[in-house]
Amino acid sequence: DAGVIQSPRHEVTEMGQEVTLRCKPISGHDYLFWYRQTMMRGLELLIYFNNNVPIDDSGMPEDRFSAKMPNASFSTLKIQPSEPRDSAVYFCASSPLAGGPLSYNEQFFGPGTRLTVL
Amino acid sequence: KQEVTQIPAALSVPEGENLVLNCSFTDSAIYNLQWFRQDPGKGLTSLLLIQSSQREQTSGRLNASLDKSSGRSTLYIAASQPGDSATYLCAVSHSQGGSEKLVFGKGTKLTVNP
Numbered sequence: 598d599a600g601v602i603q604s605p606r607h608e609v610t611e612m613g614q615e616v617t618l619r620c621k622p623i624s625g626h627d628y629l630f631w632y633r634q635t636m637m638r639g640l641e642l643l644i645y646f647n648n649n650v651p652i653d654d655s656g657m658p659e660d661r662f663s664a665k666m667p668n669a670s671f672s673t674l675k676i677q678p679s680e681p682r683d684s685a686v687y688f689c690a691s692s693p694l695a696g697g698p699l700s701y702n703e704q705f706f707g708p709g710t711r712l713t714v715l
Numbered sequence: 716k717q718e719v720t721q722i723p724a725a726l727s728v729p730e731g732e733n734l735v736l737n738c739s740f741t742d743s744a745i746y747n748l749q750w751f752r753q754d755p756g757k758g759l760t761s762l763l764l765i766q767s768s769q770r771e772q773t774s775g776r777l778n779a780s781l782d783k784s785s786g787r788s789t790l791y792i793a794a795s796q797p798g799d800s801a802t803y804l805c806a807v808s809h810s811q812g813g814s815e816k817l818v819f820g821k822g823t824k825l826t827v828n829p
């Protein structure tokens with residue numbers, strides 16, 4: 598298995614531009630998570646999906662952020678318009694449903710997308 | 716609000732030394748606690764997961780303990796090697812707002828010197 602795949606690995610854009618980050622979870626995993634990591638705040642959960650349905654988006658910082666999961670093998674995180682304070686590494690993770698609650702399941706992380714907004 | 720703290724933020728040790736990384740959390744009502752490893756420019760790799768009903772987990776040279784009542788966990792690394800150099804993060808899974816979430820500490824950056 599190739600693991601969780603994220604693209605692009607690096608993104609540099611100018612303030613005000615739209616940014617779209619992409620994620621392909623591990624096949625068969627029912628949960629997909631988007632995280633943001635910064636030096637100041639560490640790793641923060643933005644949103645997660647179960648079977649393509651958003652379950653909790655309370656971590657999404659502002660209306661400029663949106664996430665979709667149109668099918669079981671693809672998810673996007675969009676920032677529009679982008680701002681310099683959005684600069685961070687964005688991680689996608691997926692987790693299987695092993696017949697128990699989410700809390701018992703290991704999360705598998707992608708390599709991340711390093712976003713720089715100038 | 717659940718908060719996770721890791722001390723120290725950075726640690727440098729000579730090869731072969733046994734070491735302990737610390738993690739504390741403010742709300743003891745957790746489902747589990749996980750230790751992750753993060754290499755520079757890479758994602759996170761899960762090392763050990765301890766369920767709330769467990770006291771410890773072991774994998775090779777790694778041993779993680781959990782004292783839920785005091786809100787503490789330790790990750791013990793035996794006979795450290797340069798390849799252990801990485802940032803180690805702990806995270807607790809708990810219920811917040813009706814859903815389960817992982818809350819991460821900011822990590823301990825470990826350097827093992829040959």
